[in-house]
Amino acid sequence: LPRPEAAAVSTNAQLFERAQQSIPGGVNSPVRAFRAVGGTPRFITRAEGAYIWDAEGQRYIDYIGSWGPMILGHGHPAVLEAVLAAARDGFSFGAPTEREVELAEAIIGLVPSIEQVRLVSSGTEAGMSAIRLARGATGRSKIIKFEGCYHGHADALLVKAGSGLATFGHPTSAGVPAEVVQHTLVLEYNNVEQIEAAFQAHGKDIACVMIEPIAGNMNFVRASVPFVKRIRELCDQHGALFIFDEVMTGFRVALGSAQSLYAKAIPGFTPDISVFGKVIGGGMPLAAFASSRRIMQNLAPLGPVYQAGTLSGNPVATACGLATLKEISKPGFHEALGAKTRRLMTGLKAAADAAGVPFSVDSEGGMFGFFFMPELPQNYQQVMTTDQARFNRFFHGMLERGVYLAPALYEAGFTSAALSDADLDATLAAAKDVLAQA
Ligand code: PMP
Secondary structure, X not given: OOOOHHHHOOOHHHHHXXXXXXXXXXXXXXXXXXXXXXXXXXXXXXXXXXEEEEXXXXXXXXOOHHHOOOOOOEOOHHHHHHHHHHHHOOOOOOOOOHHHHHHHHHHHHHOOOOOEEEEEOOHHHHHHHHHHHHHHHHOOOEEEEEOOOOOOOOHHHOEOOOOHHHHHOOOEOOOOOHHHHOOEEEEOOOOHHHHHHHHHHHHHHEEEEEEOOEEOOOOOEEOOHHHHHHHHHHHHXXXXXXXXXXXXXXXXXOOXXXXXXXXXXXXXXXXXXXXXXXXXXXXXXXXXXXXXXXXXXXXXOOOOEOOOOOOOOOHHHHHHHHHHHHHHOOXXXXXXXXXXXXXXXXXXXXXXXXXXXXXXEEEEOOEEEEEOOOOOOXXXXXXXXXXXXXXXXXXXXXXXXXXXXXXXXXXXXXXXXXXXXXXHHHHHXXXXXXXXXX
């Protein structure tokens, strides 16, 4: 008998089964496994504009965008051209290039707090290196982070971190010795009293305070202006450095990143060190940490803080990042993206209200969050009181209707400039349908 045509195509379920034989859990990053929501992860074959397609040929409107990098949508022509041209000139040299300098200059031009940039290949590397730099520059050991903020999987930061870890219900990872995290203090997000008490107790030993200014690893929770202002004051009083982890928010919530929004509310505000990733690579492995010249001079080869990378400043990745930054720097880009995101959020809220479902929404630029609760949460504990079963039903209902949302209630959502009004309409129609049954 002739083989039926369809047999040549592996289903998502078949691919997931096969993947689990050769890759732990079938995935190379835990959240992709759909553990929080159940069901079968979609194996993606291609993407274009606002859409991704899975192995079964199913099309989805993409609200993950590779977890943040794809702010222009997939395969933007100018970015594609830049990447192809760079690839023709060579994949990696392990030697300096003009393009790295251009990317550093572009970042410096967009973010006033920054005078120098070091490029790396992932947000994890950037966050880990920023901490080492802060410790090296201050000669101190203690670091402060906040519950629900994720700064990558460096040992010292895997202390009650959010994101994938929350799924498995472990406050810390196995394999991280207690000695390695003994200098990491984990405090409640948006809790001014706790940070004051921490500085009171340990002020002279604190190297840095690290924060996601809009936390995207506990869905979408803003650091309040008084909270950020107080951390800035405490860091200044005690000689600690304030690190903004803008891996997710950088160049996405505003062209000047989240710090530009806080500078509007707190005159003169800047963080001491900034961490970037995602958008600055446009989908290629690229991230960065950056600061004043004075602080960056501590890095090798100038100073005693060691940091390096074979693929750092990779020529193809920097071409992708530069082309992406050029597109998003065009006048009105973030305003238009923000309007799309707000339209989506307003529509979702209206659909939930009509269905009598408790719901709250927030967004900034191309990043959003929605909660199955009447008020926006302020910290991780509150986020985790969300009705998990209801979120899961909503997620799967949307997925069945061709809308690809983050597969966990503690992850932010991402919009892209490629989304059309028709895409937003289709998303809201699906949501109305699903919420009416939720
Ligand atoms: N910081 C933040 C705020 C992040 O959201 C992430 C990843 N989602 C990271 C750091 C780590 O980046 P990467 O996954 O590139 O290592």
